[in-house]
Amino acid sequence: MAHHIDIxxxxxxxxxxxxxxxxxxxxxxxxKVLDYMETLEGHDLSGVELTAHAMPIYDVxxxxxxxxxxDRAEALANAPRKTAxxxxxxxxxx
Amino acid sequence: xxxxxxxxxxxxxxxxxxEITPTDIVKDVLTSIEKQxxxxxxxxxxxxxxxxxxxxxxxxxxxxxGIPIGIKDNINVKGAPCTxxxxxxxxxxxxxxxxxxVNQLHAAGAxxxxxxxxxxxxxxxxxxxxxxxxxxxxWDTERVPGGSxxxxxxxxxxxxxxxxxxxxxxxxxxxxxxxxGCVGLKPTYGRVSRYGLVAFASSLDQIGPxxxxxxxxxxxxxxxxxxxxxxxxxxxATVPDFTAGLGQDIKGLRFGLPKEYLVDGVDARIRSAVExxxxxIQGLGGIVEEISLPHTDVGIATYYVIAPxxxxxxxxxxxxxxxxxxxxxxxxxxxxxxxxRAEGFGPEVKRRILLGTYVLSSGYYDAYYVKxxxxxxxxxxxxxxxxxxxxxxxxPTTPELPFKLGAHSDDPLSIYLADLFTIPANLxxxxxxxxxxGFVEDGGTSLPVGLQMVGRALDxxxxxxxxxxxxxxxxxxxxxxx
Numbered sequence: 060m061a062h063h064i065d066i067x068x069x070x071x072x073x074x075x076x077x078x079x080x081x082x083x084x085x086x087x088x089x090x091k092v093l094d095y096m097e098t099l100e101g102h103d104l105s106g107v108e109l110t111a112h113a114m115p116i117y118d119v120x121x122x123x124x125x126x127x128x129x130d131r132a133e134a135l136a137n138a139p140r141k142t143a144x145x146x147x148x149x150x151x152x153x
Numbered sequence: 154x155x156x157x158x159x160x161x162x163x164x165x166x167x168x169x170x171x172e173i174t175p176t177d178i179v180k181d182v183l184t185s186i187e188k189q190x191x192x193x194x195x196x197x198x199x200x201x202x203x204x205x206x207x208x209x210x211x212x213x214x215x216x217x218x219g220i221p222i223g224i225k226d227n228i229n230v231k232g233a234p235c236t237x238x239x240x241x242x243x244x245x246x247x248x249x250x251x252x253x254x255v256n257q258l259h260a261a262g263a264x265x266x267x268x269x270x271x272x273x274x275x276x277x278x279x280x281x282x283x284x285x286x287x288x289x290x291x292w293d294t295e296r297v298p299g300g301s302x303x304x305x306x307x308x309x310x311x312x313x314x315x316x317x318x319x320x321x322x323x324x325x326x327x328x329x330x331x332x333x334g335c336v337g338l339k340p341t342y343g344r345v346s347r348y349g350l351v352a353f354a355s356s357l358d359q360i361g362p363x364x365x366x367x368x369x370x371x372x373x374x375x376x377x378x379x380x381x382x383x384x385x386x387x388x389x390a391t392v393p394d395f396t397a398g399l400g401q402d403i404k405g406l407r408f409g410l411p412k413e414y415l416v417d418g419v420d421a422r423i424r425s426a427v428e429x430x431x432x433x434i435q436g437l438g439g440i441v442e443e444i445s446l447p448h449t450d451v452g453i454a455t456y457y458v459i460a461p462x463x464x465x466x467x468x469x470x471x472x473x474x475x476x477x478x479x480x481x482x483x484x485x486x487x488x489x490x491x492x493x494r495a496e497g498f499g500p501e502v503k504r505r506i507l508l509g510t511y512v513l514s515s516g517y518y519d520a521y522y523v524k525x526x527x528x529x530x531x532x533x534x535x536x537x538x539x540x541x542x543x544x545x546x547x548x549p550t551t552p553e554l555p556f557k558l559g560a561h562s563d564d565p566l567s568i569y570l571a572d573l574f575t576i577p578a579n580l581x582x583x584x585x586x587x588x589x590x591g592f593v594e595d596g597g598t599s600l601p602v603g604l605q606m607v608g609r610a611l612d613x614x615x616x617x618x619x620x621x622x623x624x625x626x627x628x629x630x631x632x633x634x635x
């Protein structure tokens with residue numbers, strides 16, 4: 060079965076702007092990959108438990124003690140834009 | 154033999170007997186890089202001044218004292234770049250902290266030297282997805298070194314690094330090691346803290362060594378492991394001396410050969426090299442038997458749902474606010490995200506983010522993501538069953554020889570399919586190692602072949618013992634390019 064993927068919708072969910080050429084190319088490539096995913100239908104998966112990760116460890120806690128982290132200058136050092144000791148972001152309210 | 158071409162074990166002996174100093178080693182590595190890296194293109198950046206300063210103050214009484222180790226460019230070293238071979242982090246990013254494994258290496262006396270090329274955000278099998286340039290295979294510079302840790306393997310195999318760190322999500326340590334004639338070890342999931350490794354697929358990623366010998370892999374692994382409060386998936390398990398089994402024989406050790414791995418599409422020359430290795434292991438007293446891993450056929454589909462799903466989530470942190478690229482002159486906050494990410498990510502990363510977003514999106518989550526998580530359970534149980542009968546699972550590391558640059562471009566599925574033998578160990582969280590097991594003449598050049606061994610969870614000692622016994626009874630690891 061040939062899969063159709065609404066590439067522009069998916070791209071918006073992923074916060075990626077695609078050119079028209081990119082959209083056409085990725086749509087075709089991903090349809091082929093999704094066709095291949097049909098192999099997952101080859102085994103009976105009903106009643107099988109899910110594996111989220113390989114090792115059985117859950118509810119990991121650390122001691123409730125404060126530890127040194129990055130100071131403000133270090134945390135801001137890689138910011139593309141900053142002002143007054145804070146990250147500068149785009150306007151979200153008019 | 155130049156110092157850069159020698160093993161950690163050999164250099165450590167010479168350091169302790171005062172024949173050489175850490176500065177001699179670092180200078181020799183830097184000279185080798187100067188000569189060979191223009192052809193190999195393994196390194197993205199080198200801080201020679203810092204490496205020489207670290208060498209001058211190195212404490213050789215420590216277990217890895219004075220040994221320089223190259224670092225894949227997705228592992229943070231304080232004060233160094235960490236580009237992940239992406240335009241997103243190419244400018245204006247300097248690591249503000251050390252990865253836990255880097256702290257451990259430093260504590261053991263090792264120093265870090267150079268940032269090694271990779272596929273962008275570790276997505277790929279050739280380094281051709283690096284935003285900067287493709288690295289080359291030391292055995293034939295018209296061919297790829299594999300990936301995603303291709304720079305690490307090229308540098309170690311090409312003798313312009315003593316040893317290197319890589320990361321392995323679906324084979325990214327083992328496959329390039331096979332392609333470049335190195336030893337590559339992916340530890341058990343959770344053995345090594347992932348803190349400071351830029352996340353690709355968090356339930357699969359694992360840091361490990363790429364080295365010239367099995368002994369060196371054990372020596373480096375000794376200083377990477379342990380519970381870390383900064384990675385909740387790191388295991389609170391006893392860390393043994395990983396060199397403990399080296400030198401022991403493998404009489405009576407049981408090896409399994411999965412019948413499902415004898416598929417069409419494996420290069421006949423690789424198959425015959427691996428068959429010769431199996432005969433050789435039998436000659437050493439290993440017991441080899443056929444086993445079954447009945448869900449092998451869903452491994453690739455399972456991986457290429459789960460890994461992109463996790464990647465799409467992990468890479469959402471690249472928002473152009475706290476670090477990395479930021480688009481100029483955007484209309485509003487949505488346009489800021491859309492344009493920043495469109496400009497910063499390369500094609501394969503975009504493909505995987507799109508695929509991952511799609512399989513997690515409403516209406517498709519059950520059809521893909523839930524099914525893949527169920528299939529993952531079946532793959533894990535296959536290995537549980539296999540390890541009731543055998544101690545080690547054997548296979549080729551890769552179905553194909555190192556390919557020419559550009560051979561797989563524009564057909565992502567064809568390159569995904571080549572991960573057949575390496576992916577299952579990541580899905581099941583098991584340790585795996587690739588060791589050189591022969592050479593194949595192809596187009597006038599001699600190309601290395603890798604034998605993969607996969608062991609029980611947390612039993613790297615047996616895995617290293619088996620790999621070492623095989624390696625030491627052959628001469629493949631002694632062969633050098635050119």
